[in-house]
Amino acid sequence: MPHAIEDAPALEPGTLRVTPLGGIGEIGRNMAVFEFDGKLLIVDCGVLFPEEHQPGVDLILPDFSPIRDRLDDVVGVVLTHGHEDHIGAVPYLLRLRADIPLIGSQLTLALIEAKLKEHRISPYTLAVKEGQRERLAPFDLEFVAVNHSIPDALAVAIRTPAGLVLHTGDFKMDQLPLDGRITDLRAFARLGEEGVDLFMTDSTNADVPGFTPVEREIGNVLESVIAKAPRRVIVASFSSHVHRVQQVLDAAHANGRRVALLGRSMVRNMGIAAELGYLKVPEGILIDHRKAADLPDDRIVYMSTGSQGEPMAVLARMANLEHQVEIGEGDTVILASSLIPGNENAVYRVINGLTALGANVVHKGNARVHVSGHAAAGELLYCYNIVRPKNVMPVHGEARHLVANQRLAIETGIPVENTVLAENGTVIDLKDGVIRVVGQLDLGEVYVDGSTVGEITDADLKDRRILAEEGFISIFVAVDAQTGKVVVGPEIHARGFAPDDSVFDDVIPQLVRALSEAAENGTRDSHAYSQIVRRTVGRWVNTQHRRRPMIVPVVVIA
């Protein structure tokens, strides 16, 4: 699958070019660029969350470099739904050109507008509904309802003279969704009849056999857990999962309990969802968390963030007794959420902490309190058979997901040569129902750290990993420019290496000797002295301690 880097040829007239800038080979920062007749359309613009080998990184953005000089050609950004991995990078794109139109459903736009407000950006928006058709010349867009773990998600059909592309966004096919808004397979069928030249499909759960269970099942489990709970109930989930929160409200209501929302994003998102009518709040059920403590323990449900074990979120603070809600014997905590890979230790730390305080912790390992938001293999097979696309490009997934999705397409009869396993930056041209890989761009990771965007490089992260594993030793020496003699230092300091700096008493005489030998030999160059310092201290630390800290010599010729 890995491609050599090669420039794509100039785009021929009548050809549609598709270039994913993110989301291929990874779960996150979804972004695809469509080009036709000199104009660009973007579908999604999300962020990726860092892994443990990217310490200190807040977010990872798609690499915008292929479109940086062509921002004026962008006719709009279609946002398929309001999750961070689909909208989170919009503020960074709009910093480059603030008036790029954003197209999406009402809830999606409300969520991105709330986010942009924090960045002090007022975007141009175009709200669309399922079934609606909009022309952003030369692209003709049609929006199709899809069901996902956030309301109001859309697939988008993109028509150009080069053919018809259907992009699912994230989706699943819950046949009994809470809001009755199912993935519109009749529209998928109609588009299939018309002829889908390229089908871009969500791969996240392509390697999960069978079908994603219905969201509705969770409601019954929540209700019975809450009914049996002797004292307080705390439910943690994703702060954008309107239907999950809806089920918690309903289960609390059925049990005569009131609900307090905890966590800034939970309060904000549910405010938006309630105002727009996506969340139906039973009359008088919500209570301010400051007043909730006055209720009897068996009359309250706290709905909180922190289901991924995030150390600063409500749930982790509860587990450490650092939250006003002090967990104790008889409390019930429900993690109504998935366990995102990489978060296991953090989540188990929280579960252990809560358990040790006496709470009964219910999670997807011991009860059906979560279902996925993505179509499993069985659902994808339905899709392929209903759409019968000419060509397929799996999107949204790591290599294992993309390959599993490709196999499903092939099993339904799509020839392997009509499927494309892309990478970020793969350039694919579509014309007359034929797809061709015509290039591979060299894209990087764009790290957000504090207020900096793209300044931290992979080399900095490598330094950070070394610092984390081994700490550092810094050695300062000032050398007389004339005599080469040490006039200040050597001053040796270390962090993350040893309990105190007295361990260096051992190496200082060696170092002084090596430096004075160099001076006698006529060395007056700071680089040469730095090398001597690095070598002497490096050897000593490796032999004496079998360690390899970062060694930072600072030599000044005074």
Next chain:
Amino acid sequence: MPHAIEDAPALEPGTLRVTPLGGIGEIGRNMAVFEFDGKLLIVDCGVLFPEEHQPGVDLILPDFSPIRDRLDDVVGVVLTHGHEDHIGAVPYLLRLRADIPLIGSQLTLALIEAKLKEHRISPYTLAVKEGQRERLAPFDLEFVAVNHSIPDALAVAIRTPAGLVLHTGDFKMDQLPLDGRITDLRAFARLGEEGVDLFMTDSTNADVPGFTPVEREIGNVLESVIAKAPRRVIVASFSSHVHRVQQVLDAAHANGRRVALLGRSMVRNMGIAAELGYLKVPEGILIDHRKAADLPDDRIVYMSTGSQGEPMAVLARMANLEHQVEIGEGDTVILASSLIPGNENAVYRVINGLTALGANVVHKGNARVHVSGHAAAGELLYCYNIVRPKNVMPVHGEARHLVANQRLAIETGIPVENTVLAENGTVIDLKDGVIRVVGQLDLGEVYVDGSTVGEITDADLKDRRILAEEGFISIFVAVDAQTGKVVVGPEIHARGFAPDDSVFDDVIPQLVRALSEAAENGTRDSHAYSQIVRRTVGRWVNTQHRRRPMIVPVVVIA
């Protein structure tokens, strides 16, 4: 559950004292100390593997401090089986007193002896078999066969005048194990008839409902995967899992394939297991990996290490095309192993890499190629009902496992007050069938890093985490002792913070100004100058970059 730190009272005559030093509240570094009549018996002495918030740490040892001054009183260390979390800290204990006798089964002792050889220690050993009784006065020991994911595991019954303790070690109750050596429930029943005063039981899978499936099932899966594999097969598993390797050998044999062992620990452990007769190697099936490449692709199985995604192990190197076995289209890779929490991202990176190279990757997520080595809830219920102990102390597990195990004991009718949820360092006295928590020792983490043991502290790890998240800025200044004027510097360097040091051109004038003001005000003290440096640079970096790197001022009064 958290206890205040309190010294235990002097041990009364006729009382048995039990103090776990590790393995309670964590999976790893299992170690329990039994004291009677001035003598100490240790059961297990293992290591714990670090988590992501302990960067650079190689191993974590139990804190030996409570026994450090009493090593001459130790009559022996019983090793229940040969896994690292039960034997890995033995070399560090024997460094303190080399002639402490080690007691264990033949395979267990062979594995610890191989490890001790690397540390240049020849231990005193006493090999025991199930059913055997040995007196290490004042302790009377009886060994009982248990089934686990390594052969030759033992439970131990410890008799003293204070009562009978039964410690299971790690175990499960596979009723059809490959070697026919089942957990000896008849012995458990006999001990129960005699009266077990304290039952210490493996909690690892206490929160898993039902029963651990039989190891034998995996053989069929392996055989059918290998039978269908068009080209090479690579199986990765734990290097001590003799029965898993046995099944791979048998499945390869049945399919007319030969087997090459890859990875130092795999080769070493299987050599030991074969020599002692625990691994039955079909005649002529093993082949040196250097010769394996000459065989046709469909005649070879590689048996390797690296199932946890360890970056330097065979499998990860294969996934990065850094191994002589170059993975390609049509190869089959089987991860016949668990996925230890915290390793998910590493393992998925390996799976993605192998998939992208064209391999078909079979793992426990898509096939029954692994079963656990620990008793699930259903098995533990059998145990409690067969032994009917007076008192129960769950061991080997995090808080959530210990609590789940305690609940199982209570469900079988053991009164809650006869169960003890301990922590590491909890001191429990047993006399006349009654247990009492009499103290709580203040134990720490003992980190092994390179050749250092216990030198790296939690403060160093905190520094490392800051360095990892943010990098550091070091600022050197030499100040004239008389005038307070800066004579060398300020020299500012950073790592893990920004692409180059030119960003500091911005802050140097501010810093020079602040230092000269201090000089004019008569400051001559290096600590005061350091504070000025820290404050000036810290404020600047926080305002300008919204970051909080470690700031390391070095001020010399020259």
